[in-house]
Amino acid sequence: WARHAPYVLAINRLKAERGAxxxxxxxxxxxxxxxxxxxxxxxxxxAIAATRVKxxxxxxxxxxxxxxxxxxxxxxxxxxxxDVEAGCSLAExxxxxxxxxxxxxxxxxxxxxxxxxxxxxxxVSDVCCTSANAAQIVRAMPGDTIIMTxxxxxxxxxxxxxxEKRIVWWDGACIVHExxxxxxLREFRAFQxxxxxxxxxxxxxxxxxxxxxxxxxxxxxxxxxxxxxQKALLVTECSMASNIADAHPGVEFVGPCxxxxxxKMITLEKVLWSLHSMTTPVEVDPAIITPARKAIERMIEIxx
Ligand code: 13P
Ligand code: SF4
Numbered sequence: 001w002a003r004h005a006p007y008v009l010a011i012n013r014l015k016a017e018r019g020a021x022x023x024x025x026x027x028x029x030x031x032x033x034x035x036x037x038x039x040x041x042x043x044x045x046x047a048i049a050a051t052r053v054k055x056x057x058x059x060x061x062x063x064x065x066x067x068x069x070x071x072x073x074x075x076x077x078x079x080x081x082x083d084v085e086a087g088c089s090l091a092e093x094x095x096x097x098x099x100x101x102x103x104x105x106x107x108x109x110x111x112x113x114x115x116x117x118x119x120x121x122x123x124v125s126d127v128c129c130t131s132a133n134a135a136q137i138v139r140a141m142p143g144d145t146i147i148m149t150x151x152x153x154x155x156x157x158x159x160x161x162x163x164e165k166r167i168v169w170w171d172g173a174c175i176v177h178e179x180x181x182x183x184x185l186r187e188f189r190a191f192q193x194x195x196x197x198x199x200x201x202x203x204x205x206x207x208x209x210x211x212x213x214x215x216x217x218x219x220x221x222x223x224x225x226x227x228x229x230q231k232a233l234l235v236t237e238c239s240m241a242s243n244i245a246d247a248h249p250g251v252e253f254v255g256p257c258x259x260x261x262x263x264k265m266i267t268l269e270k271v272l273w274s275l276h277s278m279t280t281p282v283e284v285d286p287a288i289i290t291p292a293r294k295a296i297e298r299m300i301e302i303x304x
Contacts, residue, residue, distance in 0.1 A: 001031075007268040008035040014275040015059075020080075022271070023049055023070060024061030026217035027237040027263040032061050034243070036271060042218035043069075043115045044130040048300060050074060059274055060282075063262045065091045067282045068119045072292050079282045082270035086262045090116035090202075093172025094150035096124045102147045106168055109145040112137055113295065114154060116174075119284045121149070122292035131201045132216035133303035135161040140302045153178065157201045157208055176258045177202035180235050184256075185210040188233060195254060196229035200236040211235060224248060237263065 008031065015022065015036070023046050024037035033040055039049040043066065050058070050070040058079045060067035065088055067081040099111055099121060112134070113125035122128055129137040129148075135158050138146050146165050148155035150172030159167040180203050189195065189210070198220050199211035208214045213223045217236065221244055224232060231252045234241050237260045241253035273279070284292070 004031040004035060004268055007031075007272055011036045011268065011272050011275060014272070018057050018275055018278075019055050020057035020059055020275060021053060021055040022059045022061050023053075023066075025063075025066060025263065026221065026243060027239050027260055028061045028243075028266060029239055029264070030242050031268050032266065032271065033239070034246075036268070037061055040243075042130065042132055042216040044132045044216065044300075044303065045218055046070075047073070047115065047130070047296060048304065051300065053077065057275075057278075059271060061266055061271070062086075063088045063091075063266075064282070065116055065118060068284055069115060069296060071282045071284050072119055072122070072289055072296060075284075075286075075289055078278065080274045080278065081280055081282050082267075082274035083265040084280050086265040088116050088262055089175040090114060090150050090172050091118055091121075094121055094170050096120050098170060099124045099147075099149060102149065102168070102170065106145050106147055109143060109147045109168070110141040111147045111149065112141060113149050114151050115296070115299075117150060119288050119292045122295045123288040124291070125149070125295045126298070127302070128295045128299040130216060130299070132219060133299065134158045134201070137299060137302055138162050138165055138167065141165075151202055153204050154201050156205045157214070160205065174202040176237055176260045177235075178204065179258055180204070180207050182206035182210050185233075185235070192231065192254065195231040195233050196227065197233045197235060198223060203235055207235065224251060239263070 021038040023039045050073045058070050063086045071079040110126040115128050115130050149170040152169045155169035197211045199214045238257040
């Protein structure tokens with residue numbers, strides 16, 4: 001903390017000067033999560049928080065699609081992303097042309113797009129979803145066939161929860177969660193049988209089948225707080241365990257975990273520069289904002 005303290009102090013002072021708030025995802029490093037965030041949460045909580053922001057400036061502690069979501073919900077505010085290169089393998093996996101291809105293949109089927117997509121993809125989707133509400137959103141859609149983009153594993157996991165619908169999916173995956181294997185988890189359990197295994201739904205279905213619980217990053221936090229396992233393996237991004245370890249001294253968090261290279265591009269140094277220089281403001285084409293906002297608001301309406 002001694003190394004981080006000057007940045008934390010400077011950022012918090014600049015935040016007050018600029019009238020800014022920091023919305024930070026649960027995968028941010030602990031210095032950001034505990035030191036400078038005004039709101040922390042999973043993708044759904046951050047989207048809902050963005051609808052309630054009073055400040056004129058939002059600094060997104062997260063990746064580019066999250067900053068776009070904040071901008072779509074607050075077109076008149078300045079939304080800053082401290083590193084424009086902070087992307088996401090899922091958001092890169094599909095374009096509006098891909099959505100059109102799926103619509104042509106499955107005429108009339110509603111398109112449920114994960115929030116991990118660009119604003120342009122949201123704009124051509126019927127509704128968005130996050131890992132916290134995907135099953136609920138799919139159930140709420142009319143018709144037997146539902147198109148889910150772009151995460152094939154989230155779609156396959158939802159298909160198990162909602163067997164009454166035929167779910168078809170795009171071939172995208174999260175580079176952080178696709179690397180976990182069921183074999184690794186089985187080996188881990190044989191070696192340390194007293195471990196509670198908690199996984200994110202972006203993992204492949206056979207990985208989820210090995211887990212004691214699967215849920216969004218906020219779901220994971222709630223599960224740990226509720227169940228207070230003695231030993232927990234969080235099958236997700238590494239900062240999750242670091243961020244909640246202090247609040248749960250009775251829980252031993254064990255590895256392995258994987259790092260998201262995009263989330264890790266957001267650092268205290270870059271947040272300080274971002275607030276100092278007011279860079280980089282996220283812009284979304286006004287023609288895209290209205291339909292993209294509709295898809296996000298429909299999701300929030302169904303899930304709250
Ligand atoms: P949630 O926080 O919504 O579970 O999403 C995880 C994720 O990978 C965001 O990029
Ligand atoms: Fe994208 Fe996966 Fe990183 Fe989340 S963890 S931002 S889904 S690459």
